[in-house]
Amino acid sequence: MNKLLQKLKARLAGRRPLYGRSAGATLGLYLLALAGAALLTFVIFMLGFYIYSALREQVEHYYFDFFTPVIVIPLYAFMSGVRDMALLFVILLLGGGFLGVTWAFFRLYQRDLTRVVEAAGTLMDPDAAAPRLPAALAPAEAQLRLARQQVQRSAAAAREAEQRKNDLIVYLAHDLKTPLTSVIGYLTLLRDEPQLSPELRARYTGIALDKAERLEDLINEFFDITRFNLSHIELELRPTDLTRMIEQVVSEFGPMLAAQDLTCRTELPPKLECSCDADKMARVFDNLLRNACHYSYPGTEITVAAKAENGQAVLTFENAGPTIPPEKLDRIFEQFFRLDSSRATRTGGAGLGLAIARQIVQLHGGTITAQSACKRIVFTVRLPLAAPAARKS
DSSP, rough: OOHHHHEEEEHHHHOOOOOOSSSSHHHHHHHHHHHHHHHHHHEEEEEEHHHHHHHHHHHHOOOSSSIIIIIOOOOOOHHHHHHHHHHHHHHHHHHHHHHHHHHHHHHHHHHHHHHHHHTTTTTTTTTTTOOOGGGGHHHHHHHHHHHHHHHHHHHHHHHHHHHHHHHHHHHHHHHHHHHHHHHHHHHHHHHTTTTTHHHHHHHHHHHHHHHHHHHHHHHHHHHHHHHHHHOOOOOOOOOEEEHHHHHHHHHHHHHHHTTTEEEEEEEESOOOOEEEOHHHHHHHHHHHHHHHHHHHHHOOOOEEEEEETTEEEEEEEEEEEEOOOOHHHHHTTTTOOOSOOOSSSSTTSSSSSHHHHHHHHHHTTTTEEEEETTEEEEEEEESSSOOOOOOOO
16 A cells, blocks of 8 residues: 555656646636526526516505506516526526636636747747746746746847857958968969078078968868858767777877877876767867876976776866866857967867867767866866767757
């Protein structure tokens, strides 16, 4: 018996919440209204019987006057007809009362639904007043107000992201002119000045190459913006050794690490196999390591570690760099958010690398987080070792 009660309680507790008027209270009020209609029918019947009895008394003791033949006798004849069809009139009164009560209660729910629909219509209108519903619909009103706030926050975030993207495109378009002008200028010098010394020619060629590489970076940022906003990311899952992948990515960063006077130390298990999209995950590691290179103090060490823990692959990318303020750390994975607002340096990217990394990790059923304190920055990626359900974005 106790088990049955526990199962019943668990089932009731697991039910979805019901909004609107209480079904029990409404049913009780409906039955009370039906009883009121029956009582009103009885009162009308008794009142009619009393009027009929009074009229009959007046007619039986007829006195000649003006009102009796003009009013009393015709009214008595009408009431006599009603008396002869009393059962029909009672049925009509009861039926009409019951139908009227039922219609009123249906209208009550119709009015409630209309109010809810009208209130829902204000969710997308920022200038509309907050929804207000009857006291019986207070839970629904609270949910609508919450949904309205969430819609407004989402709309504001979308407008802010769109504005940031538009501003970034304007900046990038402007930045394209600077390296392109330099490339054209130095190549023109090399063409028009054939007598340049080998040292000067090598210097001009190196500057032109550097500016051309910067131009390539800016063009790639444009492609990143387009891919991130217009394409769907689909995963092609297959068993992948994350240890080997990280070692390969780190080796590819050798020139960048050397150019910025950085070293990279790895703490990896002999093998860490995970079912993932190797190309997409390599991009995640590339973005995290590139971010560490850009924001590390010269002469410091970047540490990349990996291990298996509770059915997950846990990977950390740690570097020594300026502590990220909490208000920026909370937004670091947003689209087009950049820690460095300067557009003059090579580190000024589109602000998409970490946003894309988070999207790819989440599609794999994992998480990515960032921590920063005491001039240390740590990014932690957690991935399920088992194959996640097929997903796409």
